[in-house]
Amino acid sequence: MSTVEQSRHLATAIPGPRSSELIARKNAAVSRGVGTTMPVYAARAFGGIVEDVDGNRLIDLGSGIAVTTIGNASPRVVAAVSDQAANFTHTCFMVTPYAGYVAVAESLNRLTPGSEEKRSALFNSGSEAVENAVKIARSYTGKQAVVAFDHAYHGRTNLTMALTAKSMPYKHGFGPFAPEVYRAPLSYPFRDAEFGKELATDGELAARRAITVIDKQVGAANLAAVVIEPIQGEGGFIVPAEGFLPTLLAWCRANDVVFIADEVQTGFARTGAMFACEHEGIVPDLIVTAKGIADGMPLSAVTGRAEIMDAPHVSGLGGTYGGNPVACAAALATIETIEADGLVARAAQIESLMKDTLFRLQAEDDRIGDVRGRGAMIAVELVKAGTTEPDAELTRALCAAAHQAGVIVLSCGTFGNVLRFLPPLSISDELLREALDVLELILRDL
Structure with missing residues (x-):
């Protein structure tokens, strides 16, 4: 090599x-x-x-x-990809399944926050995984509305463009976008300081501001899911004030709203924890991963509580390339490298x-x-x-x-x-x- x-x-x-x-x-x-x-x-x-x-x-x-x-x-990934490509490159998991997909799901269920029984489903890109997380939340709750946040970035497909906040270059000229998507204010300490020190440092206060907007503009009875990056990526690497994420999660739990953590950019050791949610000890209902999952091979996933993940009907989730065997081999080698190399x-x-x-x-x-x-x-x-x-x-x-x-x-x-x-x-x-x-x-x- x-x-x-x-x-x-x-x-x-x-x-x-x-x-x-x-x-x-x-x-x-x-x-x-x-x-x-x-x-x-x-x-x-x-x-x-x-x-x-x-x-x-x-x-x-x-x-x-x-x-x-x-x-x-990375050496383990190169070896794993070479071995898998020599055996087979594709059968479609939904037609002729294979062990690698199951092994990646098992690893994700083990590694993601929370000790409850979990399930995973594999896809190709971060955008695709976010879309599927929303589908799963809607299926589970029977509700339609979704809330994202100021400065959010969730992808370039139609639904994820609607969830994404920034117009240029991501949305400009590409509408109309998916309906039933709403936006709430994020905790952005550097900018919130312009409105007073308390808002900039008190995450619980900033969360109450967001919850008020959600309650008044959407209503918990209509809300299937809240989608949030624990640290925003394209929006500016914004770390919410301490207490913002736990307060938001507690409100979601009390109101039958699925809390979706988009860890596409923050996942897999990037932030000094395996997942950024761990820094505040929160356990999301669903966690979306991609990017660092397979060291460059196209792969993404949704992982979460078994009863939520199992809500969609059989064959309601999937895709031709989702959980490609070569990408799965790369993911297993990537996880092994993260753990073995500290x-x-x-x-x-x-x-x-x-x-x-x-x-x-x-x-x-x-x-x-x-x-x-x-x-x-x-x-x-x-x-x-x-x-x-x-x-x-x-x-x-x-x-x-x-x-x-x-x-x-x-x-x-x-x-x-x-x-x-x-x-x-x-x-x-x-x-x-x-x-x-x-x-x-x-x-x-x-």
Whole structure:
């Protein structure tokens, strides 16, 4: 198995000649609607490095948007995928089932929060799993309405676009969207501080604000489910104030509303716990997973209480590729790697290292409005100096300069002003420090 040297190296300007050629080919062959963040084309990736077709080695602080959590081409995954592909690549679980699907479901039932009897169902993408979680909740409750939150991101299919808050680029021009979807205010401590310290720090108070909106605009009698990311992803890596999630969950339990935790971006050791819900000790009714589940193979899942998961009629759930055998083999190897290599603890180490540097930078630079996140899911919210006004222009410039310097970073947030860090848990401390040093120099230059 080939690996990639774990060092940043710029062999050419970025983009190099081969990447430039591929950019031209992409523009001629691929729909304009499919955008790309980086101006380079990948050739190989391993650990904390992505190598492009021109031989440039870039430090990876994106993990393919939180997918390659254990690192690209992770040895156990490569071996498992190779073995499974040599046996069979597809039979359709709904036609000729296979053990891998059952084993992944068993692992998810064991790993997800809560000790009650659970069931799982496997799908392909995060969006597809969120849609199925809503279907399951509607089947179980006999109700139709669904509540999502400000700044939420749940996917790009019709129903998940309705659940997603941000119009551009996710929703603009693509409606009409699925009905019976409503929105409630999230706990966003940095922004809530504008309305008073109590709201910013008291999660229970922020939850009561949301519950009032839900009660008045929807009504518990009509509400099948509340869908929430325990830490918001595309919305800006927003960590709700302590107490927000437990208060919301308690209200759902008291009102026959299914609490769906969308852990697509936060799951599988990313936040320094196997699942982000664990940080506040909450047990969702349904938990949606994808991204980090199979180290890059397309797989997603809904896991939850047996009586809820078993509510849909037989053959009401499924899909041609759902729980593909090669993806299932990758998932089992990914879970084995997380547990055997202590990657939950590694995520906590990465948090400590990154926050030490970022808090120091924040103390020196008043354009850094907020540093937040958990584990290897950390964000910096950039603002105009001395204010809380979002600075999307600075964020764009910082990202572009980082890309030119050989560091893969992503932005996010409703206002486009959040720099997010999602390094693979296999990255070395040395590469992480070097990437942060590069960003510090760029920030000073800007």
